[in-house]
Amino acid sequence: MSINNQEFPGVARILWVMEQLRHPVSGCPWDKEQTFDSIVPFTIEEAYEVADAIAEGNMADIKDELGDLLFQVVFYAQLGQEQAAFNFDQIAEHVAEKLIRRHPHVFSDSQIKTEEELNANWEAIKQRERQEQGKVEDGSILANIPKGMVPMKRAIKLQKRCAKVGFDWHDKQQVADKIQEEIAEVIEACEQQDSEALSEEVGDLLFATLNLARHCNVDPEHALLKANRKFERRFRQVEELATAQQEQGLQAMSLQELELLWQQVKVTEKQDNP
Incomplete structure (x- = not known):
């Protein structure tokens, strides 16, 4: 062909x-x-x-x-x-x-001056589209958040929707206190060896942690992406150091020895990037 x-x-x-x-x-x-x-x-x-x-x-x-x-x-x-x-x-x-259709302020004479007006207009247009398509109206504030969305993003979306009607923590400290509460519940479920309860409590802890990220205006997915890269970069250096010290590398070293190498890598990084 x-x-x-x-x-x-x-x-x-x-x-x-x-x-x-x-x-x-x-x-x-x-x-x-x-x-x-x-x-x-x-x-x-x-x-x-x-x-x-x-x-x-x-x-x-x-x-x-x-x-x-x-x-x-x-x-x-x-x-x-x-x-x-x-x-x-x-x-x-x-x-x-x-x-x-959703950008009348760009493609027509409509005037929008603030981000609040922009968001309100966007939602109004989407609402009108749903009505014209004959979709069954869901009156919940949580309507139309895709169930197939990545869980981390969906959690943030749920929290932001609820915050619009005042169902939200007032400050970061309240969220931090909630995280401490959830940690205690995770440990308790773990000690009871209740796998179903443990899964639920870990989910609550993750949800609360995402809430703190939202209150701090941090994109949790981007933050976790950077944390993953940092961990991988440091662990690869630990592997190199372990191989240089022991022919068998990681397998020949104890957790305490590996932790010393980890701390060595962190110190070196700080010195190279003050």
Whole structure:
């Protein structure tokens, strides 16, 4: 099969590639087996890889990962087209019209002066859209928060919605006290060896910790991402030091010895980055 770049440029090219991958006779066996449900985990993974590339700041990697994420949209579009539900152009047209509709202050003469007005107008437009689509109205303040959202982000979303009606802690210290309370309950459940209760209490502790991050105006996902990277960077240095001291590396060292190496790595980092 010949591939002509001039015949299929840009977006048309990736759409053509996807069509060939799904071809019932000559397509890829793996791609032909996929469904909407089966590729969801890959979509989520690709989104995280985009975020990771952006955090690293390498433009070549960002471009590469954005391409992988775009391919996920193209895959869904192909599946939709095969089921005569929608295609890529319809997806693009739909989101363009929605963005124009939701930004009257950009695409019309509507005047919005504050962020509060912007948010209120955004919610009013979304509410009108739901009514026009005939969707059953959920009167809860927690309505329309996607259940499939990443748990950490959904927890923050739930907390912010409740805060709008005053159901929120007044200051950071109250949240910190709640975290201490939840820690005690986790320890108690752990001592009782009640796995179900322990899972529930750990969940409460995580929820309270996210609440503190929100009150401190910290993005918990970004903070955890940085913590993961810091831990990985330091542990890799511990591995190098352990290998230099012991032929068998980590396995030949006690926890106390490893902790000394960990502290050594932390001191070195502080000296290198005062």
